Amino acid sequence: MLRRVLYIDLGKKESWVEERDELFERWLGGTGVATQLLLEECPQGVDPLSPEAPIIFSIGPLNVLFPVVTKTVAAFKSPLTGELGESYAGGRLAMAMRFAGHESIVIRGAADRPSYISITDDDVKIKDATSVWGINATTVGFILREVETGVGRRSIIRIGPAGERLVKYAGIIVDTYRHFGRLGLGAVFGSKNLKALVISGTEDVEVPDPGRYRKVYNKLYGIAVQTDVMDKYHDIGTSININILNQLKGLPTRNFQSTSFEGAANISGEVLADDYLFRKVSCAHCPIGCVHIAMLKTSFASHHEFEIRKVSYDYELIYALGSNLGVSDPAGLLELIEACERYGMDVMSTGVVLGWATEAYERDLITPQETLGVPLQWNNIEGYQKAIDHIVGMPNEFYAALAQGVEKASERYGGKEFAMALAGNEVAGYHTGPASIVGQIVGVRHSHLGNAGYSIDQKAAKKQLKPEEMTDAIIKEDDSRGVFNSLVGCLFARGVYTNENIIDALGAIGIEKTQEDLDDLGNRIFEEKYRFKRREGFDITEIKVPRRFYETITTMGMVDPGTVETMLEIYRERRGW
Numbered sequence: 001m002l003r004r005v006l007y008i009d010l011g012k013k014e015s016w017v018e019e020r021d022e023l024f025e026r027w028l029g030g031t032g033v034a035t036q037l038l039l040e041e042c043p044q045g046v047d048p049l050s051p052e053a054p055i056i057f058s059i060g061p062l063n064v065l066f067p068v069v070t071k072t073v074a075a076f077k078s079p080l081t082g083e084l085g086e087s088y089a090g091g092r093l094a095m096a097m098r099f100a101g102h103e104s105i106v107i108r109g110a111a112d113r114p115s116y117i118s119i120t121d122d123d124v125k126i127k128d129a130t131s132v133w134g135i136n137a138t139t140v141g142f143i144l145r146e147v148e149t150g151v152g153r154r155s156i157i158r159i160g161p162a163g164e165r166l167v168k169y170a171g172i173i174v175d176t177y178r179h180f181g182r183l184g185l186g187a188v189f190g191s192k193n194l195k196a197l198v199i200s201g202t203e204d205v206e207v208p209d210p211g212r213y214r215k216v217y218n219k220l221y222g223i224a225v226q227t228d229v230m231d232k233y234h235d236i237g238t239s240i241n242i243n244i245l246n247q248l249k250g251l252p253t254r255n256f257q258s259t260s261f262e263g264a265a266n267i268s269g270e271v272l273a274d275d276y277l278f279r280k281v282s283c284a285h286c287p288i289g290c291v292h293i294a295m296l297k298t299s300f301a302s303h304h305e306f307e308i309r310k311v312s313y314d315y316e317l318i319y320a321l322g323s324n325l326g327v328s329d330p331a332g333l334l335e336l337i338e339a340c341e342r343y344g345m346d347v348m349s350t351g352v353v354l355g356w357a358t359e360a361y362e363r364d365l366i367t368p369q370e371t372l373g374v375p376l377q378w379n380n381i382e383g384y385q386k387a388i389d390h391i392v393g394m395p396n397e398f399y400a401a402l403a404q405g406v407e408k409a410s411e412r413y414g415g416k417e418f419a420m421a422l423a424g425n426e427v428a429g430y431h432t433g434p435a436s437i438v439g440q441i442v443g444v445r446h447s448h449l450g451n452a453g454y455s456i457d458q459k460a461a462k463k464q465l466k467p468e469e470m471t472d473a474i475i476k477e478d479d480s481r482g483v484f485n486s487l488v489g490c491l492f493a494r495g496v497y498t499n500e501n502i503i504d505a506l507g508a509i510g511i512e513k514t515q516e517d518l519d520d521l522g523n524r525i526f527e528e529k530y531r532f533k534r535r536e537g538f539d540i541t542e543i544k545v546p547r548r549f550y551e552t553i554t555t556m557g558m559v560d561p562g563t564v565e566t567m568l569e570i571y572r573e574r575r576g577w
Contacts, residue, residue, distance in 0.1 A: 011109030029060035068493035081424035090283035091175035099201030150200025158196035160344025169349035239269025255355035263328025319429030320351025326378030352426035433457035433556030482525035
């Protein structure tokens with residue numbers, strides 16, 4: 001198996017390939033390799049939106065070869081937090097990179113005009129994108145699909161106007177329905193005048209022992225299609241969690257003022273599946289089909305003339321623009337999601353920013369003059385649509401502040417106590433207890449996906465766990481996900497890819513590892529990420545928890561600030577910090 005890194009310098013209009021066997025042998029692939037390349041390529045203290053700030057894409061050794069190992073990791077310096085940026089996307093990108101023969105791609109510099117990168121195997125071209133600059137992310141995909149080759153083994157990733165305008169939580173659309181959503185990679189693309197990346201390949205993938213490989217593959221495929229994840233996420237999708245978390249008092253509502261939403265049933269996964277579901281799609285080489293696409297039919301003329309739009313949805317999007325904004329109309333919710341898709345915005349950050357802005361408007365911290373007459377009110381879908389337009393357009397100081405993220409906006413206008421971010425990243429849709437809070441603080445990307453603290457809370461709600469036990473569970477998950485994200489697998493398949501099965505799968509393609517090897521690798525990857533974070537100024541002792549977290553009931557009851565502080569102290573002690 002080739003272990004190659006493709007380097008592209010936008011400023012110099014050059015590209016070259018290096019074989020980096022030692023890098024992959026030590027760090028496996030995926031996030032392990034991407035972190036090392038980021039440490040190599042990113043100058044200390046660099047502006048995340050400067051030409052010197054790199055973008056890294058990386059896949060792992062199991063991508064394409066085994067089911068549900070579908071992700072690509074992007075590593076960069078986040079313009080939102082100023083430290084480690086790490087995001088994951090499914091779709092076809094990992095497949096395209098594998099068939100093009102590149103396990104990692106490093107993008108340096110900045111183009112002198114709007115451009116996009118076209119990669120077919122080793123053939124790399126930097127092409128003019130002036131004609132599509134300013135066009136929404138959805139339409140750009142349709143255009144590039146017509147002009148670029150490689151159908152079937154091709155991936156098209158692109159930004160919308162939010163990335164071009166350097167909204168600090170702009171994301172990237174991947175193959176229409178998947179995303180590098182978090183921490184502002186879209187703005188980094190925009191700063192480089194980079195509209196899109198199109199990659200396709202014609203190479204084949206060989207395995208050293210086809211018989212052994214086939215045996216392991218069949219075992220893992222069988223487990224994947226028989227697991228409860230197959231039924232749960234294929235049928236309703238992650239949006240099944242709306243009703244569940246609402247019942248558990250863990251569903252953030254109206255900017256975390258409550259954790260149960262009276263309109264939850266109206267925007268639940270069950271209602272969307274019954275009334276709006278158009279189709280289900282899968283990432284390349286995944287049998288689950290968790291990506292749910294709604295059909296939104298809207299009238300645009302009085303004589304029964306309609307527009308049909310296809311909008312992907314999942315739990316996090318419904319929380320962010322639904323319950324968190326008091327929106328209970330499913331069609332209105334889909335309108336807001338679709339607006340973020342067109343602009344290329346992180347829906348979670350957008351929802352949290354709008355939630356803070358709505359409460360600040362209620363409290364008279366913000367005036368109608370600053371909102372340009374837009375009524376920021378719960379469940380006001382038209383007002384929120386106009387606000388999203390203005391965040392991207394930045395017509396005044398207020399909307400320019402919103403484009404910087406909720407922490408920056410609250411520093412300017414007040415309301416820090418209800419600005420729902422941890423370590424600079426707008427929080428996910430779980431208010432389940434202390435492990436969720438601590439998990440997002442200590443997680444390498446300050447995301448619920450770093451260690452699933454919310455899941456630990458739910459276990460603790462059924463069987464009481466001490467702070468030490470919850471903290472140890474977070475650390476164990478921190479490290480194990482470093483290995484899993486080096487493969488790079490979908491987190492829905494965590495139950496399929498146990499350590500034993502990971503060892504078997506790697507062995508089937510000629511990579512021999514032991515349990516001790518995996519444990520050591522996970523810990524080393526975590527520490528390397530924190531080396532980058534600390535280098536860029538992150539200090540865990542400086543993180544402030546917004547007071548709102550302690551004012552609202554959770555799945556585990558009211559959270560005691562002392563419990564969070566105790567868990568953070570235990571965490572630092574366990575890590576040897």
